[in-house]
Amino acid sequence: MMKKVTIHPVTRVEGHGKVTIAIDEDGHVERTRLHIVEFRGFERFVQGRPYWEAPVVVQRLCGICPVSHHLAAAKACDVIVGVGPDGLSPTAEKMRRLMHYGQMLQSHALHFYHLCSPDLLFGFDSDVTKRSVLAVAAEYPELAVRGVLLRKYGQELIQATAGKKIHGTGAIPGGINKHLTVTERDHFLKDIDQMIAWSVASVELVKKVHSKNPAFFDSFGSFPSNHLSLVRKDGALDFYHGNIVAVDKDGNKILDQVDYANYLDYIGEAVRSWSYMKFPFIKSLGKANGWYRVGPLARLNTCDFIPSELAQKEFEIFRAYTGGKPNNFSLHYHWARMIEMLHSAEVIKSLLNDPDLMAGELVRTGKKVNEGVGLIEAPRGTLFHHYRINEQDQITMCNLIVSTTNNNDPMNKAVEVTAKQFLEGREVTEGLLNHIEVAIRAYDPCLSCATHALGQMALDVELVDAAGRRISRLTRGV
């Protein structure tokens, strides 16, 4: 008799999701699926709107990393207004970078401290009452406060550059709409060394958690895969701009510094009947083998070095752990994420010391064209925005491949691997549910950061027999 296990809803920012797991009569996991159950229709309803609205409108997709959408759309608009990705004034590019690295800092701090620290500090199957940031605050108050203040610092940088902490308006086609004031700069410079020190401590914290049981940490939900991200021309890690690089599980280059304006030549999206989220893949490898991971782990697997001192040191330790080959361990996303947070804090410091932020040209214009592609490395991975416009400046086509969509196949794979590791032949328990969550959570998907930005994902697991009769049911937070 075939059993079906349903985990529902796995909540999110871009909608809600659920997991179904089919188990055969011998207790083997036969099939797992992560379904994304919400549909919004952005691609269609922005049609007819003027293109310059895109950076402000489309960021309402996601309130957790709105800056990413804001900037990816602005980069596409830069192309449309004839300024192009390399044509911004130094002031505009640096202000946008400050906004973006501020968001990286806040988003990584949020994910690590507010969402994941309970799992890492108390264990994957700890008591449910322990698995929230408030429990962390009760037991490790200094950690909770560190997380809150790191995030606050990033949010305030966003406010100073974009005008608002959430859904700001700083970037405009061809540039930015304000400078940083001297008062603002001094305010941020005052605390930046503390942020760097806390980021160093955060990297150490992950390493400490890992060292307690490296074998378990390495094997949890792990699988080999391709990795893709934007990388600067010289091979450096860069969150704001670069070319597309993709490597396979052994580090062989699949895509080597290709211009993202031509992304349609390299990237396709498959649709499956059971999910509203599409499945991107590298065209040369085909639908079955072309899927890839994005985000912190993928970025550290595709770049050659990190252009800031302390983060580079940590990067060398990270790379040495896998002998210089790509790291395919899912939970190492956390390690990579904290190295990136440290890098962000260092970049913020060097930007704050740059006089270009406080003076200089804000906006440039050029010869308008009717199509633009903008890519950026969002906290959760590569984000694609692509617009076409008509003579009246109205959007006629909008294509978005968001970071979490790029990780759709890997998250499905993570659910499958984790279910096989922990569910096979066992009874479904609350603690096991959290194992599935932990695997999905490593990707920091918008679908989960939605809910467990504040705690745990809501889950509803149903065991159903072949005739559809419910055998047992376990719910949490639904």
Add this chain to the structure above:
Amino acid sequence: MPKPKIATCSLAGCFGCHMSVLDIDERILKLAELVEFDKSPINDIKNFTGECLVGLIEGGCCNSENVEVLRSFRKNCKILISVGECAIMGGLPSMRNGIPLKECLDEAYLNGPSVVDGQIPNDPELPLILDRVYPCHEVVKIDYFLPGCPPRADLIWNALVALLTGQPADLPYEVIKYD
């Protein structure tokens, strides 16, 4: 005296309103002293543990599941607050209201330039999408509205403290914004 309970949820929203709640920063620890969190993404409580004083709703209703969750909030919360444009007016997701749903689906899954061999997702596991996005007050009675996209952290904080302490709300003009 037991602390009053507060519950929160996100329907068809972007979670920006929840992020704005987090933007009260250190005051979140103070909030935890004032109230007990009931059913909310902030903890692991499965079902309402009893009547809540306040329920905060982010997002409008775009599918049948949203409607169910909203109704259960109305049943279990004494005071229900729509937080943000999406909950109050449908917000950005309601931009699809003037367009046939099929056109939206076609654009995403058949016509998208990166789509290869497209199809419209259709599976019993996927819930029913409503014909249009509904603001919360069209589905249940709502007691208060906090405007903004998202409402400022200070607006949320001042309003909550006022409700919880029975004091009049101190809402200066500057904290009320509609963008």
